[in-house]
Amino acid sequence: xxxxxxxxxxxxxxxxxxxxxxxxxxxxxxxxxxxxxxxxxxxxxxxxxxxxxxxxxxxxxxxxxxxxxxxxxxxxxxxxxxxxxxxxxxxxxxxxxxxxxxxxxxxxxxxxxxxxxxxxxxxxxxxxxxxxxxxxxxxxxxxxxxxxxxxxxxxxxxxxxxxxxxxxxxxxxxxxxxxxxxxxxxxxxxxxxxxxxxxxxxxxxxxxxxxxxxxxxxxxxxxxxxxxxxxxxxxxxxxxxxxxxxxxxxxxxxxxxxxxxxxx
Amino acid sequence: xxxxxxxxxxxxxxxxxxxxxxxxxxxxxxxxxxxxxxxxxxxxxxxxxxxxxxxxxxxxxxxxxxxxxxxxxxxxxxxxxxxxxxxxxxxxxxxxxxxxxxxxxxxxxxxxxxxxxxxxxxxxxxxxxxxxxxxxxxxxxxxxxxxxxxxxxxxxxxxxxxxxxxxxxxxxxxxxxxxxxxxxxxxxxxxxxxxxxxxxxxxxxxxxxxxxxxxxxxxxxxxxxxxxxxxxxxxxxxxxxxxxxxxxxxxxxxxxxxxxxxxx
Numbered sequence: 157x158x159x160x161x162x163x164x165x166x167x168x169x170x171x172x173x174x175x176x177x178x179x180x181x182x183x184x185x186x187x188x189x190x191x192x193x194x195x196x197x198x199x200x201x202x203x204x205x206x207x208x209x210x211x212x213x214x215x216x217x218x219x220x221x222x223x224x225x226x227x228x229x230x231x232x233x234x235x236x237x238x239x240x241x242x243x244x245x246x247x248x249x250x251x252x253x254x255x256x257x258x259x260x261x262x263x264x265x266x267x268x269x270x271x272x273x274x275x276x277x278x279x280x281x282x283x284x285x286x287x288x289x290x291x292x293x294x295x296x297x298x299x300x301x302x303x304x305x306x307x308x309x310x311x312x313x314x315x316x317x318x319x320x321x322x323x324x325x326x327x328x329x330x331x332x333x334x335x336x337x338x339x340x341x342x343x344x345x346x347x348x349x350x351x352x353x354x355x356x357x358x359x360x361x362x363x364x365x366x367x368x369x370x371x372x373x374x375x376x377x378x379x380x381x382x383x384x385x386x387x388x389x390x391x392x393x394x395x396x397x398x399x400x401x402x403x404x405x406x407x408x409x410x411x412x413x414x415x416x417x418x419x420x
Numbered sequence: 421x422x423x424x425x426x427x428x429x430x431x432x433x434x435x436x437x438x439x440x441x442x443x444x445x446x447x448x449x450x451x452x453x454x455x456x457x458x459x460x461x462x463x464x465x466x467x468x469x470x471x472x473x474x475x476x477x478x479x480x481x482x483x484x485x486x487x488x489x490x491x492x493x494x495x496x497x498x499x500x501x502x503x504x505x506x507x508x509x510x511x512x513x514x515x516x517x518x519x520x521x522x523x524x525x526x527x528x529x530x531x532x533x534x535x536x537x538x539x540x541x542x543x544x545x546x547x548x549x550x551x552x553x554x555x556x557x558x559x560x561x562x563x564x565x566x567x568x569x570x571x572x573x574x575x576x577x578x579x580x581x582x583x584x585x586x587x588x589x590x591x592x593x594x595x596x597x598x599x600x601x602x603x604x605x606x607x608x609x610x611x612x613x614x615x616x617x618x619x620x621x622x623x624x625x626x627x628x629x630x631x632x633x634x635x636x637x638x639x640x641x642x643x644x645x646x647x648x649x650x651x652x653x654x655x656x657x658x659x660x661x662x663x664x665x666x667x668x669x670x671x672x673x674x675x676x677x678x679x680x681x682x683x684x
Contacts, residue, residue, distance in 0.1 A: 283651060
């Protein structure tokens with residue numbers, strides 16, 4: 157019940173912003189722009205400042221913050237041309253949110269276009285803790301080291317925005333896009349590969365790997381992990397990642413029970 | 421196992437097309453365009469013709485179909501300027517897919533833009549049988565009778581495309597956008613309203629109603645239906661509809677178990 161009381165406070169706050177220092181919280185320029193120019197918060201409205209690692213406190217936007225920025229000045233820039241943040245005034249105690257009982261991982265094959273961004277947004281909303289973009293043998297996308305870093309930065313920004321919107325006190329970790337074989341070394345042992353004809357998840361499942369539209373390469377399927385079937389119809393790769401996340405999340409919260417010993 | 425054998429055949433087919441008559445199957449012009457110009461099927465490739473009500477058969481595209489259309493002629497038009505379909509040649513027996521044990525319903529508040537299309541696409545992929553776009557008190561979208569019909573037509577086209585892509589032998593019914601109170605009259609009694617702080621789904625749950633971003637109006641929440649909480653974080657409306665569908669679908673297939681007597 158205490159957990160639910162916390163959730164209600166988080167939900168009722170006008171916004172959540174991730175800050176570096178909860179003792180002297182400052183909304184970064186982009187966040188300040190969002191609070192002041194998009195949401196147009198009044199000084200008496202409560203926002204939550206959160207460190208992204210489970211600790212948060214209620215704050216107010218200081219009245220003097222962003223003065224001169226409300227009248228159509230460019231995004232994240234003060235009238236003198238420099239980006240500016242917004243100081244937040246703590247009005248509530250430091251609160252530590254309960255750590256989830258166990259972290260959940262979804263790895264998904266990178267696709268072209270902005271679908272990885274969409275997938276990261278949804279996985280973050282649903283509560284996945286580790287998000288791993290995979291480069292599989294049949295992944296159409298080829299990324300050099302710099303490009304991987306750039307894509308990871310972009311996906312982390314998406315996760316941060318989605319985390320704030322969905323009031324997540326623990327931000328997910330988004331890995332750099334990584335080759336399937338390298339990812340295997342780091343994934344928890346209770347990982348399953350999504351594949352038609354596989355079994356069900358079981359109560360110990362902690363991670364699901366979702367392949368590209370073209371399917372896994374047979375060498376990847378032979379990696380030794382169990383297989384999970386995500387449903388009777390053919391799912392697009394992004395839908396499959398979401399369904400996996402929804403089932404893992406619901407099992408963790410107790411909303412559903414996973415049958416024992418069904419994964420193949 | 422017979423069911424799984426059927427699924428494999430459906431999955432392996434180069435495409436699934438919905439046809440009016442399984443004894444003399446003809447792909448409609450748009451579908452013919454997709455088969456011949458987009459997928460560029462060769463005459464020996466097998467497609468599935470399906471009536472959308474559970475019966476299907478393997479077919480080949482007749483060699484003479486679409487002659488003259490492959491070289492950049494406009495979508496769905498033959499060289500003489502008239503739209504043309506493609507005759508399909510049955511090569512397998514009529515097969516009746518198992519009816520799902522019970523139909524699943526997801527109703528969701530209409531939003532602006534193309535998010536309803538996206539939601540219908542995903543709900544169709546996941547296997548929802550009745551999709552009901554809702555006009556709630558806080559729904560921003562206002563639709564007159566003609567506009568409702570037009571939107572329903574669009575959403576049904578989306579469901580048809582998603583159904584073909586995901587190899588659904590039973591096409592979902594997509595209702596015309598309908599006022600919340602009217603929808604209540606037609607929904608199964610085992611329907612739950614998605615709302616933070618609600619309970620879990622139980623094994624009897626057959627339908628979930630998802631409200632708009634602004635939430636339900638108190639009068640709507642007082643409609644007498646139980647409430648279901650879809651997870652500890654704040655979900656966007658479209659994500660909530662998907663999570664509800666994933667849980668209902670997984671419970672129907674036995675992939676997860678719903679706890680008894682937890683809905684409030």
